[in-house]
Amino acid sequence: MKNEIVTYTILKAKGLQLEQVEDCVVQEIPLTIHFNREEIATLLCSPSQIEELTLGFLLNEGFIRVPEDISEIRQDPKDHLVWVEGKPCLLQKELMTKRFVSACCGKSRASFCFANDALMVKPLTSKHSITLTEAYGYTAFLQSPLPLFQATGGIHSGGVGYQGQVVLTSYDIGRHNVFDKLNGSAFRSGLQLDNHVIFFSGRVSSEILLKVAKMKVPILIARGAPTDMAISQASALNITIIGFAREQRLNIYTCPERIMV
Incomplete structure (x- = not known):
């Protein structure tokens, strides 16, 4: 947790009294993700679970589907860079740039803002309770x-x-x-x-x-x-x-x- 906290000297007010104190602030980093040597996105995030964040982002955005789609993942913690190598994604550019609105599940709800949302999201059939x-x-x-x-x-x-x-x-x-x-x-x-x-x-x-x-x-x-x-x-x-x-x-x-x- 230590590398996720930055300490600042601030002024804290209590009523009309000001007091100088040390305050802990959470760290924010820009994480740049590359997929097959192409820069995909920069996420503003906490410096923890970086590989999990990268895989989850690529999965949610439609770049990967199964573990076999990934051949290598490596990162540069100092410069906050991640490189992922895997099976080519034919819709790579379209997934990040094509925006449109479509009806949700055929019920005329303006819901989807990105192409991969409409492609990936279907009504769930789970009966879990x-x-x-x-x-x-x-x-x-x-x-x-x-x-x-x-x-x-x-x-x-x-x-x-x-x-x-x-x-x-x-x-x-x-x-x-x-x-x-x-x-x-x-x-x-x-x-x-x-x-x-x-x-x-x-x-x-x-x-x-x-x-x-x-x-x-x-x-x-x-x-x-x-x-x-x-x-x-x-x-x-x-x-x-x-x-x-x-x-x-x-x-x-x-x-x-x-x-x-």
């Missing part, structure tokens, strides 16, 4: 701040759960990066997520919902609120959204049949 007790267990994880959050207050966190157990965790300054790291971790370990739960410290926007859909996770538990577009997409894609998950209370917005009393 959990109990309220299990849901509250994952909520308890979100209520136990990580040491880095306690020191800086500057990160999002999340995890993957199965049968009440936390099987994967991640954190980052960027909420999107949390999901890419989880997806990359699952990808590396060969873990299929179609009967798992994702829990997350932030709110649920349409972009976050699409990340979950690409990961094929049927249940999302969030500490924050969903947006209307996220709810609309979740209904069309058969994903259960739980929001405002705090202690022994939560709101179920979509597909409530997956939550058992």
